[in-house]
Amino acid sequence: MSQQSEHKQGLWAILKPVMFEITIAMFLAAFGAVSLIVALILLSFTLTHIMQGSPLEILGVKLDFFNTIVVLAIMTVIAFVSRFYGFVVSHLGAFRLEQILRTNLAQHLAEVPLGYIISNGSGALKKVMQNDVRGLHAFVADSTPMIAKSIVAPFVTLIALLIIDYRLALASIAVLILGWITMAYAMRDSKVLRQKYDQSQSDINKAVIEFAQAMPVVRTFDDGTSSFKRYNDALVAYKENLSKWMQISAVPAKLGMIILSPLPTLIMVFITGTVLLNSGSLELFAFISALFLSTGMADAMMPVMWLQNFIKKSQASALRIQEVLSVPALPISKEPMTPKGFDIEFKNVFFKYDGVENDALKDINLKVKAGSITALVGPSGAGKSTVAKLIPRFWDVNSGEILIGDVNIKKIAPDVLMQTVSFVFQDTFLFQDTIYNNIHMANPNATKEEVIHATKAAQIHDFIESLPNGYETLAGDRGANLSGGQKQRITIARALLRDTPIVVLDEATAFADPENEEEIVKALANLTINKTVIMIAHRLSTIKNADQIVVFDQGKVSEIGQHETLLQNEGIYKKLWSNYEKASQWNLEKGKSHE
Numbered sequence: 182m183s184q185q186s187e188h189k190q191g192l193w194a195i196l197k198p199v200m201f202e203i204t205i206a207m208f209l210a211a212f213g214a215v216s217l218i219v220a221l222i223l224l225s226f227t228l229t230h231i232m233q234g235s236p237l238e239i240l241g242v243k244l245d246f247f248n249t250i251v252v253l254a255i256m257t258v259i260a261f262v263s264r265f266y267g268f269v270v271s272h273l274g275a276f277r278l279e280q281i282l283r284t285n286l287a288q289h290l291a292e293v294p295l296g297y298i299i300s301n302g303s304g305a306l307k308k309v310m311q312n313d314v315r316g317l318h319a320f321v322a323d324s325t326p327m328i329a330k331s332i333v334a335p336f337v338t339l340i341a342l343l344i345i346d347y348r349l350a351l352a353s354i355a356v357l358i359l360g361w362i363t364m365a366y367a368m369r370d371s372k373v374l375r376q377k378y379d380q381s382q383s384d385i386n387k388a389v390i391e392f393a394q395a396m397p398v399v400r401t402f403d404d405g406t407s408s409f410k411r412y413n414d415a416l417v418a419y420k421e422n423l424s425k426w427m428q429i430s431a432v433p434a435k436l437g438m439i440i441l442s443p444l445p446t447l448i449m450v451f452i453t454g455t456v457l458l459n460s461g462s463l464e465l466f467a468f469i470s471a472l473f474l475s476t477g478m479a480d481a482m483m484p485v486m487w488l489q490n491f492i493k494k495s496q497a498s499a500l501r502i503q504e505v506l507s508v509p510a511l512p513i514s515k516e517p518m519t520p521k522g523f524d525i526e527f528k529n530v531f532f533k534y535d536g537v538e539n540d541a542l543k544d545i546n547l548k549v550k551a552g553s554i555t556a557l558v559g560p561s562g563a564g565k566s567t568v569a570k571l572i573p574r575f576w577d578v579n580s581g582e583i584l585i586g587d588v589n590i591k592k593i594a595p596d597v598l599m600q601t602v603s604f605v606f607q608d609t610f611l612f613q614d615t616i617y618n619n620i621h622m623a624n625p626n627a628t629k630e631e632v633i634h635a636t637k638a639a640q641i642h643d644f645i646e647s648l649p650n651g652y653e654t655l656a657g658d659r660g661a662n663l664s665g666g667q668k669q670r671i672t673i674a675r676a677l678l679r680d681t682p683i684v685v686l687d688e689a690t691a692f693a694d695p696e697n698e699e700e701i702v703k704a705l706a707n708l709t710i711n712k713t714v715i716m717i718a719h720r721l722s723t724i725k726n727a728d729q730i731v732v733f734d735q736g737k738v739s740e741i742g743q744h745e746t747l748l749q750n751e752g753i754y755k756k757l758w759s760n761y762e763k764a765s766q767w768n769l770e771k772g773k774s775h776e
């Protein structure tokens with residue numbers, strides 16, 4: 182799917198895999214519409230003949246009143262059946278398209294740099310995977326047969342009318358043109374107004390979500406007035422936009438709809454036909470068939486209004502899906518190499534986030550010995566997380582290289598890299614599944630004993646056992662209410678079970694409350710035994726004994742060394758350390774004054 186960007190973009194390009202179903206559905210819908218038109222012409226013929234006292238004869242069968250009803254019933258059934266199967270086929274196509282798009286998106290997202298998913302937020306991608314794919318499903322299922330019908334029916338009717346009597350054809354077209362002009366007048370500023378309307382609707386959605394999500398903050402810090410005011414303001418803006426739109430377009434739009442309804446066309450054709458009939462220049466058959474056909478033409482054109490809107494929305498959905506599919510996949514080496522050890526080295530690494538002007542990392546040179554512990558420290562925004570995330574290839578460097586065991590990580594096969602590096606995130610994600618499965622997923626070949634061994638080392642086994650359903654307790658949003666520290670120890674258990682030689686810990690102690698801290702420190706100690714460890718920790722006490730401390734400042738390495746050496750440098754580390762000590766002291770004193 183990564184070559185998608187070379188392909189044509191847009192709605193019809195994305196529907197290509199189900200074009201066969203769409204074509205059949207459109208054909209059946211058009212056939213149904215044409216059958217009805219033919220039935221109407223036949224009805225006009227037989228009625229004319231009956232009125233003139235000489236019933237029409239086709240293939241030796243006299244079309245008297247009864248036979249006409251039978252033929253009409255058959256034609257109606259044919260029209261209905263083809264329309265019905267048209268919808269069945271379009272729905273089958275819609276389901277197949279949904280499956281294809283979801284699979285392609287899922288497969289592609291598994292291949293794009295993980296950093297892309299982090300930067301874009303899983304919420305936005307979820308919307309594309311759910312809402313936009315569902316939107317295209319609805320388009321294929323409901324609109325494609327309607328499009329065929331609303332193009333073919335008026336066109337065929339017009340041709341038939343022109344053949345039957347061009348003057349009556351012009352009379353019915355005149356009404357339709359008047360209807361279209363009125364509708365166009367009603368829609369004159371609709372683009373700008375629609376944008377405003379859409380914007381105010383999205384503002385309401387945002388305000389509602391914010392109001393609901395921020396409820397704990399609202400209930401603690403706000404009496405509800407400021408957040409509710411935002412919601413209320415959005416509602417007022419929405420109402421104003423809507424009423425302005427209504428004021429501008431309500432009357433002409435309603436008028437246009439009335440003109441485009443079958444009755445005005447019928448009246449126009451009736452008056453014109455009566456005049457022509459009386460003057461003797463029109464046959465009765467032409468009059469009757471024009472009366473029947475012209476009403477159908479107006480009726481078939483009405484859906485064009487909402488179809489236009491639907492096509493525009495589906496086009497936007499198609500572009501959003503194509504945008505995700507065109508994100509380049511992480512390049513994979515055709516001749517993968519195996520790392521010759523677990524030393525890590527950054528060589529002249531530069532890295533810039535997409536859409537950001539400044540480099541996040543500038544000329545990073547760094548060596549981490551296998552089996553050692555390296556701590557990354559520095560002020561907020563200095564580049565520590567970025568360095569950590571480049572090791573498992575969340576993004577690729579812009580220049581320079583990162584080596585593991587002397588092999589550029591771009592040359593290591595992704596599955597080998599995954600088996601080499603594990604990452605303990607700051608934000609722990611648990612699936613809507615049992616706690617056991619949430620841990621076991623890290624190594625599907627692990628036995629139950631191995632899972633328990635990992636949870637014991639992660640200091641979480643006793644807690645899990647104390648839950649009413651033990652390891653079978655559901656985790657995730659709707660599952661057990663786990664604290665941040667407990668979730669983090671589950672993640673550590675995952676990493677222990679994965680047992681990779683390199684472990685990257687991102688702010689692994691951020692959640693630690695005093696009760697949890699000791700257990701997390703023990704769990705981490707177990708995780709890091711005999712491993713190459715890179716850790717970012719804000720609690721400097723935990724990294725005092727690191728083999729190497731790398732101090733970052735504004736995207737550059739400013740100091741490297743061990744704790745004692747760095748303290749003598751009088752540099753950034755010394756400052757960070759004294760700030761840290763002051764803060765710890767302040768906490769202690771505060772703690773004492775509370776006693």
Ligand SMILES: Nc1ncnc2c1ncn2[C@@H]1O[C@H](COP(=O)(O)OP(=O)(O)OP(=O)(O)O)[C@@H](O)[C@H]1O
Pocket residue numbers: 299300534535537541559560561562563564565566567568
């Ligand atoms: N996904 C992203 N997109 C764009 N810019 C980013 C992204 N993530 C980080 N940055 C920017 O890159 C720079 C380095 O950020 P990074 O998160 O690596 O710093 P850090 O030292 O880990 O900070 P902290 O201690 O606050 O986590 C910052 O200027 C930050 O704003």
